[in-house]
Amino acid sequence: MNVESNNKSRIVILGAGLTGLSAAWKLSGQGYPVTVIDRNPFTGGLATTFSRDGYIFDYGPHRYHTRNDALVDEVADLLKGALDRRVRNTHFYFDNRYFQYPLKAENIFSVMDFRQVVKCAASYMAAAARRRVMPAKDRNFESWCKSRFGAELYNYFFGPYTEKVWGVPPTQMSVRWAAQRIAVESLWDAFVRLFNEKRQIRNPYEYTHSPYVSEFFYPMAGIGHICERLRAETESAGGRVRIGTNVDKLLLDGNGAASGVVVSSVGKVEEVPADFVISTLPINDLVLMAEPAAPREITAAAGNLRFRSTKFLFLMLNQHKVTSDHWIYFADNSVLFNRLSEMRNFTPMAAPWNRTSLTLEISCDRGDEIWDQSADWLYERCIDDLESAGLTDRSRVEGYWTERASTTYPVYLTDFDINLALTKRHLSGIENLITCGRQGLFTYVNMDHAMMMGFEAAEGVIEGKAQAALHLIGSEQLYFG
């Protein structure tokens, strides 16, 4: 369908995160009537910023980086210049010690004692020899890891950390994941270089250049400022942004085309007709909400796609600064949170004078025991770890609160490729629907990719282009870490 010929076409965009609002901005700027719908009472999706008691908080550290210089200029213009450049500073904490991150080869000896290094080296060499003599197909994350780097290093660090973050045994994680976790690459890379400086790590999904981004951009008023501006521009061009409105159903007509959505807000249910739908909703939810329902094999495939959720604990502290880091990874299983970040190091507007804050990210699954925990419970569970890591103490804490996000990371289980392919193929049969964004394509994309997907989706509507280009965005394997 080409809506260029009919610019009265109603375009409904599901989700007011970066992808949805970027599409809305481009379309409304060209006079297309767009309606953006989001269930949250705020815009921005994962890239939102909360204000509370003079503090601002993001959903964990969000740094803007891209290889697309034109996009940075566009974002800077959008923010009227309120975009700062920062030099990244990050560490990881493991076994009661802090290490620079990304790890350098020479730091290996400070991570492990000499006996551990020797054991890991022996196991690494045995694995390398086995691979040469009897190369075996990698079945999952664990076998990929062990066959390249040995069981010792895997059992010491990667296995436990992977399980902590993903909540499933590494035997259930896809090999694809091994290529996508920078923390893992970093330590492996450093470890292997220690024993063989010249050797390059061979990775079947090799990234094209160094994945570590040492500089990044950050909006002075918080990452959510980008979406606030996208929303303001969309509305001033005549677009409509409806927040606090849940999309319950995707309606398909007799020809299998999208004819609208059913939404609900504060008990009111209504139908919103559409000539074209851009969806940034989780791809599994989108398939499962279609009416009439998709064939059973498709709903089963979509139902098998899983997202990991995150609980965020925000602490407000009577302390000028806790660290100089943007964030610190916490690899030990005994510590509940995976990562801690300090917003003050992103922007001085993060906290009132002489105060700072910490954000703790705790991995969980929707509906599990962490998902439903109160702020008090989480605080009590985390404060001792913060104290023993030498970061802060109870007397400094002036307040804390919690938020949660249900679809923070797509989980690459061993069978996800096939389930995703079936799901996408089914949706591509709906000619006036584009599914895109991090949730809509079930892919690890960063904020620049989300914006580019939004732009590409808008082009798709304007020019009636195929969605193919969307799948290429972010596929160069440059991940945040």
Ligand SMILES: Cc1cc2nc3c(=O)[nH]c(=O)nc-3n(C[C@H](O)[C@H](O)[C@H](O)COP(=O)(O)OP(=O)(O)OC[C@H]3O[C@@H](n4cnc5c(N)ncnc54)[C@H](O)[C@@H]3O)c2cc1C
């Ligand atoms: C902890 C964390 C840290 C990150 N750090 C970085 C970083 O440093 N740099 C970087 O570039 N990227 C980072 N990212 C990734 C970045 O946040 C995302 O790529 C980007 O925000 C995705 O935007 P999106 O619009 O595609 O998805 P989302 O932001 O998830 O938007 C989807 C929207 O759909 C809405 N929705 C879902 N279901 C329904 C429904 N049924 N009805 C109505 N609305 C619905 C949601 O409320 C949401 O607003 C990070 C992500 C996380 C989780």
